[in-house]
Amino acid sequence: MDAPHDLTEVCERLNALEPGFLPSPVFHAIARLMVTVTFVVVPLLRRGGQTLVLLSRREPDGTVYPSMLNVAGTVILASDENLKATYDRLVSKELNGIPILSEPVFVGNVYDQIARGRELSLVHWVELGPNVPMDSLRNVADLPDDLVVSDRPRILMAASHFEAGYR
Numbered sequence: 509m510d511a512p513h514d515l516t517e518v519c520e521r522l523n524a525l526e527p528g529f530l531p532s533p534v535f536h537a538i539a540r541l542m543v544t545v546t547f548v549v550v551p552l553l554r555r556g557g558q559t560l561v562l563l564s565r566r567e568p569d570g571t572v573y574p575s576m577l578n579v580a581g582t583v584i585l586a587s588d589e590n591l592k593a594t595y596d597r598l599v600s601k602e603l604n605g606i607p608i609l610s611e612p613v614f615v616g617n618v619y620d621q622i623a624r625g626r627e628l629s630l631v632h633w634v635e636l637g638p639n640v641p642m643d644s645l646r647n648v649a650d651l652p653d654d655l656v657v658s659d660r661p662r663i664l665m666a667a668s669h670f671e672a673g674y675r
Contacts, residue, residue, distance in 0.1 A: 522534075526587075527585065527586035527587045528585050528586065528587030529585065529587075532571070535583075536571070536624055539624045539625045540624065540625045541625070542625070542626075543619075543625070543626040543627065543628055544583050544624070544625065544626070544627050544628070545583070545584045545627075545628045545629075545630070546581050546582060546583050546584065546627055546628070546629045546630065547581065547582055547584055547591065547594045547595060547598060547629075547630050547632070548579060548580070548581040548629045548630065548631045548632065548662055549579065549580045549581065549595070549598060549599075549602075549603070549612055549632050549633070549634055550579050550580075550615075550631065550632070550633045550634075550662060550663050550666035550667070550670075551579070551580065551603065551606065551608070551633070551634050551636050552633050552634070552635060552636065552648075552666065552667060552670045553635060553636040553637075553638070553640065553645070555638075555645075558647050558648075558649070559647070559648045559649070559667050559670065559671055560645040560646065560647055560648065561579065561645065561646055561648050561651075561663055561667065562579075562580075562603075562606065562636060562640060562644055562645055563577040563578065563579060563644070563645075563646050563652075563655065564577065564578065564579075564580070564602065564644075565577055566578055566656075572622075572623040572624055573623065573656045575654075576654050576655065576656045577646075577652055577654055577655045577656065577659075578655070578656040578659050579659050579662065579663060580598055580599075580602040580603055581598070581602075581629065582594065582597060582598045582601070582602070584630075585597075591630075595612055595632075606636065606637075606640065607636060607637025607638075607639055607640065608634050608635070608636060608637065609634075609635045609636065609637050610634050610635040611634070612632035612633070612634050613632055613633050613634070613669070613670075614630065614631075614632050615631045615632060615633060615665055615666050615669045616631055616665060616669075617629060617630055617631060618631055618658075618661060618662055618665070620658055622658050627658075629662060631662050631665055631666055632666070633666040633667075633669060633670045635670070648663060648664065648667040651663065
């Protein structure tokens, strides 16, 4: 882009978009230039003296981290009225039907570089109900190698906070 007209055209096209979900190419272009803010939920439970985390597998054809395990998280959208709306959207998409015993508990934030650019994550944990199938749970002390690398510190941070309530 070498002329002010080019920038004007880009801005006009961006201004035509509604706040909320963006087309994927637009989102990724903006995420490369800006810091995205995410609401992360680490679903945990204690079973047999161990802290277990619920992980889900990403889509095999995803643009970032295909087929890897991760915790629940979503970008906070400009159209979200508040953080509860963000949490409710996350639960309906990623934790639908999973028994959750607690409201999300804020642990802290993590600022780092991920595949699409810089990210600030607001990290929370929720306590899961006892009826979660064992095959979807992993021991926090022995996280799998195919976990998204940036999720490891988020899980450990949330688990440490969660476990403090059991001491």
